[in-house]
Amino acid sequence: MDLDRVDEIIDNHRGEASSVIQVMLDIQTEMSWLPREALTRVNERLGVPLSRVRHIATFYKAFSLVPKGRHQVHVCLGTACHVRGAPRVLDTVEELIGLKPGETDLDLKFSLETVNCLGCCALGPVIEIDGKTHGNVSTGKTEDVLSGYE
Amino acid sequence: MSDLRMRIDGREVTATEGMSVLEAARGAGISIPTLCYHEALEPHGGCRLCIVELDFGDWTQLVVSCVYPARADLVVRTRSEKIDRLRRTILELLLAHAPDSEPLRELAEEYGADRNRFEQEASFCIHCGLCVRYCAEVKKKDAIGFIDRGIRKEIAFLPEIAARECEDCKECFPLCPTSYLQAAWVLLDAQAFGA
Amino acid sequence: MTPLRTPEELAAYRQRLADDRPADRPCVSICAGAGCLASGAGEVIAAFETELAARGLEADVDTRGTGCPGFCQRGPVVVLHPEGTCYLQVKPEDVPEIVTSSIQGGQVVTRLLYEDPVTGERAVHENDIPFYRHQERTLLEHNIRIDSRSIDDYLAIGGYSALEKALFDMGPEEVLEEVKKSNIRGRGGAGFPAGRKWEGSRNAKDEPRYVIVNADEGDPGAFMDRALLEGNPHSILEGLIIGGYTIGAREGYVYVRQEYPLAVTNVTLAIRQAEEYGLLGEDILGSGFDFRVMVHKGAGAFVCGESTALMTSLEGRVGEPRPKYVRSNVKGLWGKPTVLNNVETWANVPLIVNRGADWFTGIGTEGSTGTKIFSLVGKIVNTGLVEVPMGMPLKDIIYEIGGGIPGGKKFKAVQTGGPSGGCLPEELLHLEVGFDELTEAGSMMGSGGMIVMDEDNCMVDVARYFIDFLTEESCGKCVPCREGLRQMHRILSNICEGKGREGDIETLEDLSEVAMEASLCALGKSAPNPFLSTLRYFRDEYEAHITEKRCPALSCKALVSYYIDPDKCRGCLICMKKCPSQGIEGVRKQIHVIDQEKCDACGVCFEVCPSRYDAVVKISGEPVPDPLPEEERMIVKVAGDE
Ligand SMILES: Cc1cc2nc3c(=O)[nH]c(=O)nc-3n(C[C@H](O)[C@H](O)[C@H](O)COP(=O)(O)O)c2cc1C
Ligand code: SF4
Numbered sequence: 006m007d008l009d010r011v012d013e014i015i016d017n018h019r020g021e022a023s024s025v026i027q028v029m030l031d032i033q034t035e036m037s038w039l040p041r042e043a044l045t046r047v048n049e050r051l052g053v054p055l056s057r058v059r060h061i062a063t064f065y066k067a068f069s070l071v072p073k074g075r076h077q078v079h080v081c082l083g084t085a086c087h088v089r090g091a092p093r094v095l096d097t098v099e100e101l102i103g104l105k106p107g108e109t110d111l112d113l114k115f116s117l118e119t120v121n122c123l124g125c126c127a128l129g130p131v132i133e134i135d136g137k138t139h140g141n142v143s144t145g146k147t148e149d150v151l152s153g154y155e
Numbered sequence: 156m157s158d159l160r161m162r163i164d165g166r167e168v169t170a171t172e173g174m175s176v177l178e179a180a181r182g183a184g185i186s187i188p189t190l191c192y193h194e195a196l197e198p199h200g201g202c203r204l205c206i207v208e209l210d211f212g213d214w215t216q217l218v219v220s221c222v223y224p225a226r227a228d229l230v231v232r233t234r235s236e237k238i239d240r241l242r243r244t245i246l247e248l249l250l251a252h253a254p255d256s257e258p259l260r261e262l263a264e265e266y267g268a269d270r271n272r273f274e275q276e277a278s279f280c281i282h283c284g285l286c287v288r289y290c291a292e293v294k295k296k297d298a299i300g301f302i303d304r305g306i307r308k309e310i311a312f313l314p315e316i317a318a319r320e321c322e323d324c325k326e327c328f329p330l331c332p333t334s335y336l337q338a339a340w341v342l343l344d345a346q347a348f349g350a
Numbered sequence: 351m352t353p354l355r356t357p358e359e360l361a362a363y364r365q366r367l368a369d370d371r372p373a374d375r376p377c378v379s380i381c382a383g384a385g386c387l388a389s390g391a392g393e394v395i396a397a398f399e400t401e402l403a404a405r406g407l408e409a410d411v412d413t414r415g416t417g418c419p420g421f422c423q424r425g426p427v428v429v430l431h432p433e434g435t436c437y438l439q440v441k442p443e444d445v446p447e448i449v450t451s452s453i454q455g456g457q458v459v460t461r462l463l464y465e466d467p468v469t470g471e472r473a474v475h476e477n478d479i480p481f482y483r484h485q486e487r488t489l490l491e492h493n494i495r496i497d498s499r500s501i502d503d504y505l506a507i508g509g510y511s512a513l514e515k516a517l518f519d520m521g522p523e524e525v526l527e528e529v530k531k532s533n534i535r536g537r538g539g540a541g542f543p544a545g546r547k548w549e550g551s552r553n554a555k556d557e558p559r560y561v562i563v564n565a566d567e568g569d570p571g572a573f574m575d576r577a578l579l580e581g582n583p584h585s586i587l588e589g590l591i592i593g594g595y596t597i598g599a600r601e602g603y604v605y606v607r608q609e610y611p612l613a614v615t616n617v618t619l620a621i622r623q624a625e626e627y628g629l630l631g632e633d634i635l636g637s638g639f640d641f642r643v644m645v646h647k648g649a650g651a652f653v654c655g656e657s658t659a660l661m662t663s664l665e666g667r668v669g670e671p672r673p674k675y676v677r678s679n680v681k682g683l684w685g686k687p688t689v690l691n692n693v694e695t696w697a698n699v700p701l702i703v704n705r706g707a708d709w710f711t712g713i714g715t716e717g718s719t720g721t722k723i724f725s726l727v728g729k730i731v732n733t734g735l736v737e738v739p740m741g742m743p744l745k746d747i748i749y750e751i752g753g754g755i756p757g758g759k760k761f762k763a764v765q766t767g768g769p770s771g772g773c774l775p776e777e778l779l780h781l782e783v784g785f786d787e788l789t790e791a792g793s794m795m796g797s798g799g800m801i802v803m804d805e806d807n808c809m810v811d812v813a814r815y816f817i818d819f820l821t822e823e824s825c826g827k828c829v830p831c832r833e834g835l836r837q838m839h840r841i842l843s844n845i846c847e848g849k850g851r852e853g854d855i856e857t858l859e860d861l862s863e864v865a866m867e868a869s870l871c872a873l874g875k876s877a878p879n880p881f882l883s884t885l886r887y888f889r890d891e892y893e894a895h896i897t898e899k900r901c902p903a904l905s906c907k908a909l910v911s912y913y914i915d916p917d918k919c920r921g922c923l924i925c926m927k928k929c930p931s932q933g934i935e936g937v938r939k940q941i942h943v944i945d946q947e948k949c950d951a952c953g954v955c956f957e958v959c960p961s962r963y964d965a966v967v968k969i970s971g972e973p974v975p976d977p978l979p980e981e982e983r984m985i986v987k988v989a990g991d992e
């Protein structure tokens with residue numbers, strides 16, 4: 006756990022208490038989760054009570070208090086994708102990788118999340134894996150898409 | 156501070172600048188039900204039970220009295236068929252979580268709320284936030300806080316702070332309208348301090 | 351770049367840009383918006399760069415990744431300048447041909463042009479395509495012309511001239527008057543007149559004041575703000591600076607959701623460029639006006655789009671709304687006067703300042719002036735962003751621009767206004783889009799999502815979907831929303847699962863009343879809309895679910911069954927192999943039978959049964975016919991069969 010890096014992030018935001026969410030987002034982006042020591046550091050350096058840091062970390066969807074898998078699978082459940090059959094695609098993904106939304110598997114291969122619109126509704130239903138968008142996924146196509154990841 | 160004169164339930168009431176409608180009413184001995192209000196704390200406006208109606212002559216507006224600022228010449232109604240109906244449903248929604256809470260049962264009686272209207276989901280906490288706010292605002296210890304949001308929102312102690320502060324304080328315990336805080340504490344005690 | 355210190359220096363710089371880029375200089379614009387990138391625009395851009403370099407043309411022909419012009423359905427979109435030739439669905443393989451034929455040879459590559467599905471006619475230019483022809487694109491028109499990361503591109507098309515005009519020719523009072531006169535109403539939700547909001551802040555005694563761009567765009571199925579912010583960030587900044595100047599603010603914020611990384615990057619870059627050019631910072635263009643802008647990333651909470659929650663969040667706290675009995679233009683961020691407007695609202699400001707309020711009110715209707723961008727999605731031929739004058743009938747948007755419903759299906763409803771909007775039925779397609787018109791019909795403008803649904807969509811399921819979304823996104827602070835939505839969601843789910851009971855509709859109506867009347871913020875207050883509007887127009891669907899346990903749209907999984915029509919089945923084994931539950935019995939050349947015990951109604955068999963057989967039948971609310979006894983399942987070859 007690289008606390009120096011956390012300090013740098015805090016310094017980038019000039020140590021202002023109001024930037025606590027921005028600081029936590031930067032930590033999340035960098036480490037892909039919020040380790041406990043990092044949060045304690047944020048609490049000490051910004052003077053934001055731990056109770057609030059904890060509430061922020063659990064209130065906003067971007068944060069995770071557990072490490073994430075190597076591959077982040079995002080199934081879009083935006084309205085456009087929903088009316089084009091996204092729930093069934095989600096069912097299939099859940100079955101194939103054995104995870105529910107919000108979960109990560111034990112060997113940290115996949116994390117599954119649902120999202121509300123990736124802005125490419127023309128291609129719905131859409132799955133995004135590690136930032137790459139796969140469009141027009143049918144129940145059948147899901148397996149091909151997922152099998153490409155190790 | 157200038158005095159503000161207003162009418163609540165037909166009675167002339169005097170309030171001062173900075174008071175809420177709720178405080179003005181209570182000051183005059185008019186009761187409005189509340190669950191998340193406490194004199195010592197910043198108003199929260201979460202339970203919505205203190206809802207009242209403002210009468211502007213040709214139109215009316217429902218507002219929540221604990222956060223609505225008292226103003227001169229307001230005409231306020233604290234009971235009406237609609238207000239009672241809203242309060243009843245709010246109570247019924249809360250009773251699904253805390254069917255045995257004493258304050259809830261008393262209010263349910265008054266408003267004819269049916270504690271079995273909605274499927275029971277006993278998580279007990281009704282999220283009034285009294286414990287959390289008391290600890291933060293009055294004690295300035297932040298030993299207990301909220302986590303998550305929406306229907307998953309909960310209160311939880313911060314073990315490292317609670318271990319230090321709570322044993323000798325426990326001032327928030329009597330504020331809890333349900334038995335949840337007690338339960339959370341016992342649980343924490345058992346887990347963290349190895350009882 | 352040395353900062354521009356006077357309007358004259360800005361003019362001179364603009365002139366230099368014009369001299370450097372003659373209008374006939376060839377340029378390839380490729381949409382690099384989210385939709386096109388997902389369809390492979392990145393590879394197309396790379397292909398153009400390599401191809402042009404390989405032929406030694408890179409110095410003569412510019413390549414530009416641009417913002418989204420809206421036609422996501424046919425992405426990647428490529429436009430060649432100066433001719434304006436528009437190619438659709440371009441693949442990297444097409445690039446050499448485009449370079450040879452069009453850029454070098456001056457010919458059009460016909461097969462990449464838009465083809466009218468009915469007449470088969472080809473359209474060369476953007477504006478010949480019906481999708482664009484019926485639009486009025488005042489905000490989106492520049493997206494395909496400029497590189498969103500280039501301030502020079504923006505300046506070259508006249509960018510920041512409105513700021514200059516506001517600072518030097520108009521002054522704050524006149525700008526305010528013009529904005530008020532334009533009657534522009536907020537594009538983010540409630541449709542509050544922007545001029546009045548600004549005036550309230552300008553007149554508030556307190557200092558400092560703040561201006562904020564709401565770019566939290568959380569509506570699922572909406573991406574117009576994203577397209578503006580990614581595609582033309584300077585236009586929003588320019589609007590914001592003008593707003594700050596008008597109300598007397600010296601600080602502004604852009605609150606943009608972190609789920610839009612490209613928007614974050616582009617707007618951050620735009621701020622840096624504007625600072626370098628002296629268009630932001632101290633003493634802008636020598637006017638004496640100081641203004642700075644900060645970017646704040648939203649961490650993923652729909653409720654933070656709500657004005658007070660957004661401000662709470664900016665202050666570094668959990669995004670729970672606050673009571674609004676004192677408006678935030680008087681007491682907002684840090685308790686100070688704050689003007690919060692939506693991305694699209696800000697983007698309109700430079701246009702109003704430059705072209706005048708009369709021009710603006712000339713577009714649209716009396717109650718709703720200007721244009722509005724909608725994101726037209728769902729069961730529609732042309733998915734994409736469409737910008738139309740307010741007052742255009744829904745049916746024109748859906749049929750003329752959107753191209754109607756694909757697959758020969760029947761239109762059922764259009765949902766407008768985001769998750770707490772409403773569903774409008776066919777009878778209301780003549781409705782002219784406008785703030786008041788949509789509200790009156792039980793829906794709303796919201797931020798401009800427009801989701802088209804066809805006969806296969808169940809309206810109870812749609813209501814359940816939105817209530818589910820809102821339950822997930824409720825902040826949990828107040829009881830009517832948190833607990834009321836929890837119960838509404840449970841009841842709606844039960845109805846969809848065939849567990850609906852007599853009295854459910856009335857309970858839902860009660861809960862709706864409490865949420866609307868007693869919730870703290872507009873999320874809870876408007877949350878019952880999806881239920882109430884579907885009940886208003888599609889009550890029979892609710893009743894069919896509750897009393898007959900039937901889903902008329904054949905959509906609710908728990909209420910549909912599948913069976914195989916013995917007269918049509920040819921025993922091809924396809925469905926049997928695909929069924930994930932091993933629920934289909936069959937051997938080659940024997941009629942297949944679905945084991946209803948094992949079937950979990952996933953519908954794969956229905957999807958995969960070859961259309962020439964079309965043997966799988968989907969039903970709801972009626973018993974499945976008994977399967978043929980085993981000895982009768984042999985398929986007898988009839989004459990003419992294969
Ligand atoms: C739950 C909720 C979410 C909202 N989300 C957004 C949003 O994502 N973007 C937006 O501009 N306005 C959103 N709004 C509306 C804002 O509260 C506010 O009215 C708007 O930003 C004001 O700008 P305008 O007057 O330019 O529309 C939301 C409102 C609510 C209640
Ligand atoms: S209405 Fe919903 S989102 Fe708004 S304050 Fe109440 S619980 Fe939070």
Ligand code: FES
Nearest residue numbers: 189200202203221
């Ligand atoms: S006492 Fe007013 S909302 Fe709870």
